[in-house]
Amino acid sequence: MKGKNCLIFGGSGQIGRHLIRKLTKNDYKVVVVTRNIHQKGHIIKTQGNAGYIDIVEANIFEEDKIKGLFKKADVCVNLIGILYEKKGSSFRNIHTLFPSLLAKLCKQNNLKHFIHLSALGVSEATESEYAKSKLDGEKEILKNFPLSTILRPSVVYSVDDNFTTNFMTLLNRLPIFPLYYNGQTKFMPIHSSDLVDIIYNIISKNIYSQIIQCVGNETLTLKEIIEKLLNLIDKRRILLPVPLFFGKLSAKFFQLFPKPLLTEDQLKLLKYDNVISAKYKTNSDIGFPAKCLFENEVEKYCYMWRQGGQFSKKNNS
Numbered sequence: 001m002k003g004k005n006c007l008i009f010g011g012s013g014q015i016g017r018h019l020i021r022k023l024t025k026n027d028y029k030v031v032v033v034t035r036n037i038h039q040k041g042h043i044i045k046t047q048g049n050a051g052y053i054d055i056v057e058a059n060i061f062e063e064d065k066i067k068g069l070f071k072k073a074d075v076c077v078n079l080i081g082i083l084y085e086k087k088g089s090s091f092r093n094i095h096t097l098f099p100s101l102l103a104k105l106c107k108q109n110n111l112k113h114f115i116h117l118s119a120l121g122v123s124e125a126t127e128s129e130y131a132k133s134k135l136d137g138e139k140e141i142l143k144n145f146p147l148s149t150i151l152r153p154s155v156v157y158s159v160d161d162n163f164t165t166n167f168m169t170l171l172n173r174l175p176i177f178p179l180y181y182n183g184q185t186k187f188m189p190i191h192s193s194d195l196v197d198i199i200y201n202i203i204s205k206n207i208y209s210q211i212i213q214c215v216g217n218e219t220l221t222l223k224e225i226i227e228k229l230l231n232l233i234d235k236r237r238i239l240l241p242v243p244l245f246f247g248k249l250s251a252k253f254f255q256l257f258p259k260p261l262l263t264e265d266q267l268k269l270l271k272y273d274n275v276i277s278a279k280y281k282t283n284s285d286i287g288f289p290a291k292c293l294f295e296n297e298v299e300k301y302c303y304m305w306r307q308g309g310q311f312s313k314k315n316n317s
């Protein structure tokens with residue numbers, strides 16, 4: 001006997017892959033929507049046992065195709081998000097209009113739950129278009145389907161993230177690493193498995209809590225994160241505080257590339273601490289505190305960035 005049917009958008013990403021594994025292991029059947037089944041099919045299919053995962057290829061704004069998928073779903077999870085805009089994929093389209101459409105479809109089809117991933121700090125970072133579009137999306141969702149649960153994670157890390165792994169690659173290659181805002185922006189990194197446990201519990205225990213901030217147990221500045229990563233990969237680098245005008249200049253240059261390392265909007269986001277606010281509940285408040293510690297977890301995979309790879313030994317160990 002299988003559990004609830006979960007319809008997942010953005011399931012091929014970092015959090016999605018972990019979530020599919022967690023849900024299917026626990027007998028949930030998932031339907032995962034992707035833009036390109038040829039590129040992403042094998043990534044999605046291999047996250048669970050045969051018979052538990054169906055993949056549907058669709059453009060997320062093909063309303064008729066998307067509508068049909070809601071008929072058999074009990075729960076919908078939206079994990080689609082972007083860090084920078086591209087032609088046809090604006091923050092407003094992806095973070096506001098699309099989640100609003102999903103919430104309407106959840107209501108029309110009497111789904112039990114809609115879980116949407118927003119981001120921590122979107123109420124505070126008012127200058128950022130990313131944050132503004134996420135916040136507008138939250139408002140639309142709660143208006144269209146009040147039974148929704150919106151999760152606001154701080155930065156999410158795991159072996160297959162775009163955060164620690166990218167930083168370790170850059171730290172390996174660059175002799176000098178620039179620090180914007182003196183590296184003093186604070187984060188509360190949460191491990192993907194902790195975040196996925198929260199989502200799983202919300203689904204399986206029918207928790208309706210509107211907005212939940214999802215964070216790990218530690219508050220670390222960006223500089224502390226970089227220092228921990230350097231220590232883990234056993235490298236010494238110059239961490240150079242750079243003036244904001246230089247940051248803006250480099251962001252202008254980087255955002256000319258298809259996958260920019262930094263954009264002007266990200267620089268605006270970095271101005272604000274990515275920490276919990278007393279206005280909203282946290283994962284601990286609803287009974288699911290994070291278990292993982294940043295350094296302990298990254299230690300498990302950082303050897304790939306150390307000289308000597310899996311056979312490496314840290315100088316100081």
Ligand SMILES: NC(=O)c1ccc[n+]([C@@H]2O[C@H](COP(=O)([O-])OP(=O)(O)OC[C@H]3O[C@@H](n4cnc5c(N)ncnc54)[C@H](OP(=O)(O)O)[C@@H]3O)[C@@H](O)[C@H]2O)c1
Nearest residue numbers: 010012013014015016034035079080081089117119155156
């Ligand atoms: N990772 C973090 O540190 C973090 C922190 C805070 C909030 N969040 C939020 O959590 C959610 C999931 O994060 P994630 O890191 O797992 O995301 P991700 O890996 O960057 O992306 C998730 C999926 O979204 C789909 N997608 C990307 N761009 C799209 C576009 N232009 N149109 C349609 N679909 C698109 C892709 O699926 P297909 O290619 O299969 O279509 C992708 O696999 C996002 O909403 C993100 O904003 C993440």
